[in-house]
Amino acid sequence: xxxxxxxxxxxxxxxxxxxxxxxxxxxxxxxxxxxxxxxxxxxxxxxxxxxxxxxxxxxxxxxxxxxxxxxxxxxxxxxxxxxxxxxxxxxxxxxxxxxxxxxxxxxxxxxxxxxxxxxxxxxxxxxxxxxxxxxxxxxxxxxxxxxxxxxxxxxxxxxxxxxxxxxxxxxxxxxxxxxxxxxxxxxxxxxxxxxxxxxxxxxxxxxxxxxxxxxxxxxxxxxxxxxxxxxxxxxxxxxxxxxxxxxxxxxxxxxxxxxxxxxxxxxxxxxxxxxxxxxxxxxxxxxxxxxxxxxxxxxxxxxxxxxxxxxxxxxxxxxxxxxxxxxxxxxxxxxxxxxxxxxxxxxxxxxxxxxxxx
Numbered sequence: 001x002x003x004x005x006x007x008x009x010x011x012x013x014x015x016x017x018x019x020x021x022x023x024x025x026x027x028x029x030x031x032x033x034x035x036x037x038x039x040x041x042x043x044x045x046x047x048x049x050x051x052x053x054x055x056x057x058x059x060x061x062x063x064x065x066x067x068x069x070x071x072x073x074x075x076x077x078x079x080x081x082x083x084x085x086x087x088x089x090x091x092x093x094x095x096x097x098x099x100x101x102x103x104x105x106x107x108x109x110x111x112x113x114x115x116x117x118x119x120x121x122x123x124x125x126x127x128x129x130x131x132x133x134x135x136x137x138x139x140x141x142x143x144x145x146x147x148x149x150x151x152x153x154x155x156x157x158x159x160x161x162x163x164x165x166x167x168x169x170x171x172x173x174x175x176x177x178x179x180x181x182x183x184x185x186x187x188x189x190x191x192x193x194x195x196x197x198x199x200x201x202x203x204x205x206x207x208x209x210x211x212x213x214x215x216x217x218x219x220x221x222x223x224x225x226x227x228x229x230x231x232x233x234x235x236x237x238x239x240x241x242x243x244x245x246x247x248x249x250x251x252x253x254x255x256x257x258x259x260x261x262x263x264x265x266x267x268x269x270x271x272x273x274x275x276x277x278x279x280x281x282x283x284x285x286x287x288x289x290x291x292x293x294x295x296x297x298x299x300x301x302x303x304x305x306x307x308x309x310x311x312x313x314x315x316x317x318x319x320x321x322x323x324x325x326x327x328x329x330x331x332x333x334x335x336x337x338x339x340x341x342x343x344x345x346x347x348x349x350x351x352x353x354x355x356x357x358x
Contacts, residue, residue, distance in 0.1 A: 001033065002035075002090060003092055004085065005024055005037070005097060006036075006038075008101055011038060012042040012044075012046065017048070019120070019170070022169075022170055023170060026343075040062075041060065041062065060078055090112075091114075095118060098118070098120070099134050099138065102115075102138045116143060119135060119152075121265065121266070122267050136159075140161055143163065145164045148168055149166060149293040151289035153165065155289075168268060168339075169345070171345075174277055174342075181256060181280075186256070186258045188259075188261075190271055197307070198229055202217075202219075202234050203309035204313035212320050212321075218252075220242075220245070230242055249271065258280065258326065259272065259283070260282075260284075260312070262304075262306075276295075279330040283304060301333055
């Protein structure tokens with residue numbers, strides 16, 4: 001069938017974009033006619049697949065202007081180009097990976113198309129900001145509203161979203177075996193932005209480093225806090241190294257001992273799930289239902305109180321001081337996320353397509 005997957009942009013090297021490309025590759029590999037659609041281009045386009053089984057389209061050749069007056073004609077162009085895509089063949093299913101993408105689809109005629117809307121953060125995050133109000137406008141009446149874990153789906157359903165389903169993101173890879181890395185390294189893999197909590201990790205490292213010589217902290221990513229972290233707190237800490245965003249997260253994760261996820265808000269974090277797939281011991285904050293669905297504290301990882309650098313330091317120290325604990329948690333974590341392998345998640349998507357097209 002024809003499947004269109006929409007996102008704000010599909011060219012950036014980021015978690016949301018990677019999910020879109022992995023999903024498209026999996027569905028294309030099953031023989032579906034898949035097109036991924038970005039609204040705006042990205043300044044540094046990243047190529048996700050060497051041999052994609054799908055088509056990629058970006059509606060605009062430049063970002064939206066900031067002025068609301070100047071935005072109107074650009075918005076009209078995006079709508080017209082999206083409508084042309086919808087009309088160029090028989091209808092099937094549109095998946096909107098982000099709210100802004102769905103707001104563009106709302107302006108189009110969708111005769112015969114089924115729509116699955118996705119939300120990649122938590123209900124808590126949506127309710128704390130503008131996203132809940134936006135979701136009520138565009139997602140309440142779509143054919144299915146896909147959330148990343150059962151708890152978030154239930155929370156939206158309690159507000160009258162009777163179309164909610166649970167649909168986790170697929171893993172981009174599944175290593176043949178668990179990591180056996182002997183590196184004395186803790187890895188942060190994500191954006192350097194306030195909601196991701198990198199400051200708390202650096203504060204925790206300041207408490208840890210003096211008692212753990214030989215260990216290092218690899219901060220991998222980019223974002224608005226990068227300059228502040230590099231020249232401020234991170235500049236004075238022993239063993240801290242900053243690295244650019246990586247296009248090979250599996251290689252990084254297979255060569256680390258511990259993944260730290262100190263976020264203040266999350267959805268169903270891809271970096272965490274991928275580290276677990278690699279058999280890496282993880283420490284994650286209790287920042288979302290998705291994190292708590294992934295990590296069973298003490299069995300498949302360790303949970304810390306969000307925003308609590310001292311607690312984060314204590315839990316990291318437990319892992320840094322015990323290779324046996326790291327191995328036990330890592331192997332249990334890998335087993336627990338087997339159901340997130342691409343083939344299993346694509347099976348779930350195809351079952352959902354049958355439901356929404358009835």
